[in-house]
Amino acid sequence: MKRKIGSQNVLYPMPVTIVAMLVNGKVNFLNVAHVGILNARAPHFISLGMGKRHYSNIGIRENKTFSVNILSQDQMVEADYVGLVTGSTTDKSQVFETFFGELKTAPIIQNCPVSMECRLHDTYELETHDVFIGEIVATYVDDAVLVDGKIDLSKVKPLLFDISSMKYWSLGQPAGDCWKEGKQYKKS
Numbered sequence: 001m002k003r004k005i006g007s008q009n010v011l012y013p014m015p016v017t018i019v020a021m022l023v024n025g026k027v028n029f030l031n032v033a034h035v036g037i038l039n040a041r042a043p044h045f046i047s048l049g050m051g052k053r054h055y056s057n058i059g060i061r062e063n064k065t066f067s068v069n070i071l072s073q074d075q076m077v078e079a080d081y082v083g084l085v086t087g088s089t090t091d092k093s094q095v096f097e098t099f100f101g102e103l104k105t106a107p108i109i110q111n112c113p114v115s116m117e118c119r120l121h122d123t124y125e126l127e128t129h130d131v132f133i134g135e136i137v138a139t140y141v142d143d144a145v146l147v148d149g150k151i152d153l154s155k156v157k158p159l160l161f162d163i164s165s166m167k168y169w170s171l172g173q174p175a176g177d178c179w180k181e182g183k184q185y186k187k188s
């Protein structure tokens with residue numbers, strides 16, 4: 001039997017991202033798991049659901065730039081830390097080494113497998129959250145996770161987030177081929 005459990009968002013696991021921006025001229029980071037892909041072709045847009053009280057939102061509004069970084073499992077402690085403390089009272093600027101790319105005001109994490117440099121495209125205001133929509137202007141990938149020019153997830157080892165268990169999860173093995181497995185379907 002399938003049980004009704006009310007109106008809960010169960011769209012998990014989500015990839016953990018570390019979003020980086022400048023706030024009042026200083027680098028700040030926060031952990032954002034509520035991210036979304038809005039389209040699959042360039043220009044690429046992604047969304048971030050960020051609580052209005054976060055210090056980071058000030059910087060994204062101010063500079064209209066930010067980066068979205070995917071960390072490996074071995075960076076879990078740092079990833080969790082920037083999601084535990086606020087930049088309004090704690091200087092998080094030294095937690096990760098950063099560099100600046102095309103947009104000049106979006107700090108990008110140096111020592112992580114994958115980063116996307118974004119320009120703020122739009123902001124959708126919910127009662128409790130700002131939904132920042134960013135256009136990806138450049139993507140940076142560590143050579144060590146590229147195989148034949150493509151990102152190999154088994155090398156990235158991304159952190160996944162589940163709100164139900166309140167745990168970080170890791171990827172398992174590939175389950176099948178997209179746009180291929182369905183060809184085996186037989187009407188029963």
Ligand SMILES: Cc1cc2nc3c(=O)[nH]c(=O)nc-3n(C[C@H](O)[C@H](O)[C@H](O)COP(=O)(O)O)c2cc1C
Binds near residue numbers: 029087
């Ligand atoms: C695993 C994890 C996932 C999180 N996901 C989000 C999220 O999707 N949206 C959000 O607004 N806050 C999220 N947070 C909370 C913020 O990262 C956290 O409140 C952070 O300290 C805010 O930093 P700031 O005040 O410097 O901006 C998450 C925290 C953790 C640990």
